[in-house]
Amino acid sequence: MSAAVAPRVVIADPLAPRGLELLREQLEVVVSTEPARLPIDLPGAHALVVRSRTQVDAALMDRGAELKLIARAGIGVDNIDVSAASRRNILVINAPLGNVQSTAEHTMALILALARRIVTADASLRSGAWRTGYHGMQLQGTRLGIIGIGKVGRKVAEMAKALGLDVVACDPYVPVEEWLALPARPVDAAELLATSDIVSLHLTLTEETRDLIGSAELAAMKPGSLLINCARGGLVDEDALAQSLQSGHLAGAALDVFQTEPPEGSPLLTAPNVILTPHVAASTREAQERVSTEIAVQVLDFFAGRSVAYPVNCTVKTED
Numbered sequence: 001m002s003a004a005v006a007p008r009v010v011i012a013d014p015l016a017p018r019g020l021e022l023l024r025e026q027l028e029v030v031v032s033t034e035p036a037r038l039p040i041d042l043p044g045a046h047a048l049v050v051r052s053r054t055q056v057d058a059a060l061m062d063r064g065a066e067l068k069l070i071a072r073a074g075i076g077v078d079n080i081d082v083s084a085a086s087r088r089n090i091l092v093i094n095a096p097l098g099n100v101q102s103t104a105e106h107t108m109a110l111i112l113a114l115a116r117r118i119v120t121a122d123a124s125l126r127s128g129a130w131r132t133g134y135h136g137m138q139l140q141g142t143r144l145g146i147i148g149i150g151k152v153g154r155k156v157a158e159m160a161k162a163l164g165l166d167v168v169a170c171d172p173y174v175p176v177e178e179w180l181a182l183p184a185r186p187v188d189a190a191e192l193l194a195t196s197d198i199v200s201l202h203l204t205l206t207e208e209t210r211d212l213i214g215s216a217e218l219a220a221m222k223p224g225s226l227l228i229n230c231a232r233g234g235l236v237d238e239d240a241l242a243q244s245l246q247s248g249h250l251a252g253a254a255l256d257v258f259q260t261e262p263p264e265g266s267p268l269l270t271a272p273n274v275i276l277t278p279h280v281a282a283s284t285r286e287a288q289e290r291v292s293t294e295i296a297v298q299v300l301d302f303f304a305g306r307s308v309a310y311p312v313n314c315t316v317k318t319e320d
């Protein structure tokens with residue numbers, strides 16, 4: 001591929017160095033991480049690389065008349081209008097494996113911090129108090145209910161089992177024969193909510209799953225239980241969760257993702273016993289390097305005419 005005709009790739013969100021180096025070896029790379037620059041840099045671009053920050057809607061795609069590829073360095077493609085991309089015959093790809101371990105580790109960090117009230121204890125000590133008499137929850141023997149036992153959910157289940165938790169899960173899309181090999185016992189959603197001491201969400205956000213956890217589901221959860229969400233903010237009705245925490249029905253919640261990010265004005269900011277992190281579950285050096293490589297290799301494969309490992313909209317014709 002000669003430098004003069006190298007396809008142009010616009011990088012809209014920060015990408016870890018290894019992926020950038022790989023792309024620069026063969027393609028023209030334009031780093032356009034200032035949101036105001038993106039519409040200016042898109043005309044003439046053949047590929048657009050994003051993480052979760054950039055919203056790729058039809059209007060943005062219209063700025064890039066030559067776009068053939070939209071690459072999401074990470075798994076969730078809810079910030080990309082995939083239908084609009086398909087209509088324009090733009091292939092969407094993602095990098096679904098690179099951040100699984102880091103996301104599962106962050107989930108476990110939140111479960112441990114919430115169960116042992118680490119944030120409260122830290123704040124209490126800094127305010128001059130010493131052993132104020134609160135008690136944490138021992139995890140061994142308690143039940144963790146995982147909703148969505150895909151890549152991250154399975155890893156969380158393995159880690160939780162190693163700590164001695166009783167792990168149950170519900171996922172209507174897992175075939176019966178697959179459950180035997182999974183580190184979790186299948187239950188239906190009603191049993192999971194009613195019997196779990198900790199409920200952790202690991203499913204994708206779709207029109208079917210939006211607001212999956214609302215006031216009825218929170219009321220169905222065991223009194224004194226905990227809710228963890230490291231998947232997507234739109235899965236949980238934040239007003240209903242704040243009310244449940246205020247009433248004391250739920251004992252705590254920990255969230256890495258929000259309906260609107262950043263969650264300005266969210267009632268969760270002032271709700272009791274909540275740990276909030278700013279969508280950083282996948283933000284480890286290791287995960288970002290892996291994801292950037294996973295996406296760069298596919299971008300190179302695409303422009304070299306090879307098949308890509310993780311197409312999202314498989315119906316797009318890639319030969320033209």
Ligand SMILES: NC(=O)c1ccc[n+]([C@@H]2O[C@H](COP(=O)([O-])OP(=O)(O)OC[C@H]3O[C@@H](n4cnc5c(N)ncnc54)[C@H](O)[C@@H]3O)[C@@H](O)[C@H]2O)c1
Pocket residue numbers: 075076077096099100103147148149150151152153170171172173174202203204205208209230231232256257279280281282283
């Ligand atoms: N916080 C972060 O930074 C971060 C990082 C990575 C992934 N994520 C999110 O975590 C979630 C899981 O990621 P993954 O890689 O494990 O995805 P995955 O596709 O491997 O797993 C998702 C699972 O959810 C299941 N599911 C779908 N609808 C369901 C329903 N109604 N009830 C129960 N299960 C249902 C699917 O069958 C699948 O097994 C995604 O939402 C992803 O965007 C967040």
